[in-house]
Amino acid sequence: MKKVIVGLSGGVDSAVAVIMLQKQGYDVEGVFMRNWDSSLNNDVLGNPNDPFDVCPQEKDYLDAIEVAKKLNIKLHRIDFVSEYWDYVFKYFIKEYEEGRTPNPDILCNKEIKFKAFLDKANDMGCDYIAMGHYARTKTINGKVRLLKGVDQNKDQSYFLCQLSQEQINKALFPIGELTKPEVRKIASSYELNVATKKDSTGVCFIGERNFKLFLQNYIPAKPGLMKDLKGNVLGKHDGIMYYTIGQRHGLGIGGPGEAWFVIGKDIKNNILLVGQGQDNEYLYSNRCLVKDVNWLGEPFTTLSCTAKFRYRQKDIPVTLKKLDDNMIEVTYLDCARAVTPGQAAVFYDGDILIGGAVIDKVYMNDKLRMY
């Protein structure tokens, strides 16, 4: 009997993942990961939780215990707090300090869930690990490919774009063939306590936070001016790093005309560039350079495929040109809005995820966008 270690979060998805694995005849054990320690990591600002109350993380653990009991599996609890800090959070902060907009959950998958966790699971003698992601694997021509989840609305393959082939080979995604409503229905039929539990959001393992305040725990404010492209002063900001390209709220710019958006960052002069209109021209680009390439498809020099520049955004047709082993030029005929440095560009061939990379530089034709 093959043994599978499941990352049991205390949510409905990973609980149903256990059920699916049991149905398929696997020997299943669960591991609850604890990767963030609020008091140790000192995230006082922006933490909505009453320090004297049971924190959501512990509530999740209790839920996981109950699920494990109900489904009759062993549950372990492992701390990766220091690994998370060293391999995910440090990078996260560093990127913000440089004015970029990182995606910590992609790194969390690469470094924690499918690395630190996988190592532990191997020590426990597992054949596979499994997670409650909406994604699939499928063996095509003898190679395991990572595919989008069947539920187009919940597809989470975007967050798995930095997994290596070795990591994918070891992973199972038991709910990838299901839709969210189906998952909840199965959970109900097993009378799981988490069947109707609200989906968790916010940074994985950290949770909902007032983002600006949260960052202020680690990055001091650095006030400066907000200007439009003509140099007119529109207001003041607390620090360029608290804003991201395409952001509307939190600018506090009222007055005549359309809404104002963050359209760029002049890091050198500590100026936040703002412009009016949801479809402000400066928010659009048609070419970008991506780095930290994780390539899972066939080797190529040029290639047509689709790309997603943000989670839950529709993929758009693109052409890739390999510049070197770690850099790809991506051009898209239809302009894309708010392609943001630090975010992930994820490439697909239909439902197959063929690569992921980090957006580095963004252009409109030959003009570099000051993002």
Place this chain on the structure above:
RNA sequence: AGGGCCAUAGCCAAGCGGUAAGGCAACGGACUUUGACUCCGUCAUUUCGAUAGUUCGAAUCUAUCUGGCCCUG
């Protein structure tokens, strides 16, 4: 201090005698395992710069005052 114009929510702004549109911002919620975008909702009633008056009824008309803008000396 001669003449003209304007004062409506934090910011723009409709209203032209009949019981305060809309937009931006802000706040709340939905959506969302990043961060955004988006969507929905709330937001002047001891209220229309102040005071007095005309009228059944005034943000709307009149007078005075205050504040600001423009033109001419």
